[in-house]
Amino acid sequence: MGNEDERTFLQKASGQWNDFRTFLWNKNEKTVLGRNGKSWAQIGLFYLVFYTCLAVFWAIMLIVFLQTITDDQPKFKSYIGTPGLYQIPKFSEKLNPIKFDVQNEKTYLGYVKELQTVYDEYLERNGNGNYSSCVGNEIRDFDGVREEICEFDIEEQFGDVCKPPHFGYKFGKPCIFVGLNRVWGWKPENYPSDGIPDAIKKTHEENFITVACQVYKDAQTLLNSTMIAPVPGFSFKYYPFLGAINDNYKDMYVSPLVAIQFDLSVKNREVRLVCQSYAANIEPGNGLFDTSYRSELRIDMTITDKS
Structure with missing residues (x-):
């Protein structure tokens, strides 16, 4: 058509x-x-x-x-007022809680490898960096400009506590390393003589952030002893962290670590341990990350012995 x-x-x-x-x-x-x-x-x-x-x-x-920012410091730092504790080995689905068999190296090999990696990194950095021995434990702060970088000799600081290659796991006395998160410009403060908490009166020293561990809810019969190195914790000489001022300082700065070795009195049972850091100005921040604890770390640990 x-x-x-x-x-x-x-x-x-x-x-x-x-x-x-x-x-x-x-x-x-x-x-x-x-x-x-x-x-x-x-x-x-x-x-x-x-x-x-x-x-x-x-x-x-x-x-x-x-115009509102400067090159020498972060603009916003108030939301994290105080540093928190972190743990090595780090928490993960495979490595938390810490659970291993003394007679089976494969069960604790992951923990040992992570500790050895960090240990070797600190050895290498200390050997390659231009660090100062920093005699004394006072805060190093020179009018907001810090050129002196204090060394952290991990072998000297840890001594016989948490030594490689097994870091105590082979003998049923496991180790962890703990550190404090970097908070720009934060300075630890000493307690007044009459304000030292009861939990650290026996170990506290001036110009140190004291680290103390105990079994959760005061079940101390489950823990024979805790060894901490260096005693009693983090020296003030590594603070404040002012990495933004000097790129060389930021790259070379090594966060101090504390080694903690646990000797549990029980086997085949989960034990919850609590480690806290103490300084006069480590308190809840009443902000976004506020908790009811001081800088605190909880570790669940189970040691078995199938021999």
Whole structure:
């Protein structure tokens, strides 16, 4: 019947292609993509002015923002007022709780490898860095600029506590390393003579952040002893951390560690241990990360002996 609907597929495709070519360039109306030269000039001018204004506005906002920050310290640091404890081996699905068989090396090999990795890193950094011996334990802060970088000789600091290659696991006296998170500019403070907590009165020393561990809920009969090195914890001489001021200092700074070795009095039973750090200004921050504890770490530990 000659109806348009009866056109073949190729005829329809050819017609659509011709329409598309006309849309791209209409030689009769002298238009490109449906617009003539005047229309393209108008829309081009509009977007040129629009994006120029947008770029100027963005640049002004960036300049204003840069006036509020400095190169020598972070702008926002109040949400983390005090450092928290962290543990090595780190918590993970495979390594938490700490559970191993004294007679089966494979059960504690993962813990030992992680401790050995950190131990070797500290040995290497101490040997390659230009560190100061930093006699004394006082805070090193020279009007906000700190060029002196105190060494942390892990072999000397730990002594006979938590020694490689087994870090006590082979003998059923497992070790962990604990450290404090870096908080820019934070300075530990000494307790007044009459304000030392009862939990650390026997071990506390001036110019140290004391570390103390006990069995959760005071079930001390489950724990024979705890050895800590260096005694009693973190020396003040490594604080404050001012890494943002000096890139060389930031790269070389080594966070101090404390080695803790546990001697449990029971086997084949899970024991929950609590380790805390003590300083006059380590208190709950009453902020986003507030807890009801001082800087605290909980470790669940089970030692079995299938000999």
